[in-house]
Amino acid sequence: MVGGREPARYLDTMTIERDDVIVPTGRHGLPPDVVADHQRERLFEATVELVAKRGYRDTSVDHIVKSARVGYVAFYELYEGKEECFLAAFDRIVDEGAAAVATAVAEADGWPEEMATGLACLLDLVVADTRRARIALVEVQAAGPRAYEHYEKAVDRAAPKLGEGREFSREAASLSGALEEAILGGILWIVHQRLVKGELGDPGSLLEETIRIALSPYLGDEEIERLAATSRDRLQQS
């Protein structure tokens, strides 16, 4: 945090851009919190861009600060190092993704529809920005044990909602919590593998595969077929 710190100490050496506004190099009267927000934003963008392109291991603080055009001092005021900067980016991507899914799901009626809608939204997000998807699903698994903990926590956030499907199945209701963990792992692995190979393929078949994996432990064959067909129609329309 830079709150309360005298900005001129380190503003001399940097330039900040946001949209079409460029904050000029040199002394100016911007409040420190505003400056820090600008810097965080630029570092986020640079981290996403670089890590998605080069991989976590081959990206250095040096790369990030140069690409973000933020000074080293300012970087280390905000983050302890590369790992913390990366984790902040990961957490933000997950939070924003979760919020988008929650908004989409709010319009759906009933748990099966909510799940199908949520999965469609998740895959839309992946297709819309594969860089963010790479951070959230691929690079996080290469970024060490702390990052892996963040990843597991993020996956666990979705487990209770998925577990609501147990109401629909006597068998599923009798199983341990590993069921939801496994299903989520399976869905994310399919997307992970496609991202690693650099080809997401047909979004329709991807959605259908994930719907089947997510819902077939809970619902009957007919309901699964109906949801798979609805998801295909929805994609064709969009």
Added chain:
Amino acid sequence: MPAARRSEYMEALVDLAAERGYDAVGVADVTERAGGSVAEFESLFPSKLACAVAILEGIAESNLRAVRGAFDSEPAWPDSLRAAAYAHAEWILENPKKMRFGLLETVWASELTSALRDHLFGEYVAMVDAGREAAGDPDSIPAGTALGVVGAITGVITRRLGGESGRQLVDLVPEMMYLAVRPYLGEEAARRELTIPAPG
């Protein structure tokens, strides 16, 4: 005995990687743990990565011998997959550090280590996807089903590689079989998996 010394260095690297992470282990740490020297290590392995690759090759060979062997011992799917699943769970129980080394520690170390894991996963995927031959309507099963099932099970395994929780893996086989059988043979066959006890 170069072969025995190689094994000792490989074991030391697996142990150290389990303790502090593969990246944090240097060749000097490995030689110290194995009671050797850097010169001897370098006479046996060109690099730490080469040592890791040798370990991974050994893991893939030993794991597949157990898992594939169990799979092939049963003539029909899903009996074959169930036998493979128990063999896999037992192998992991006996080799938790090696599984950790193969699944988590080294996969990103190089393209070669990543390819070795892909090879192993390809074998698992084939054993799951053999369910297609047993399915009534194979064409209705999406192409990525087996990949999803293997990913699902791998996630569950990854979280249970340490200590006592490893024992859960054997207990979880019926649930994982439920998950694997459901897309291929439908609800009834999947339910049956939950009632089949562990062998022996």
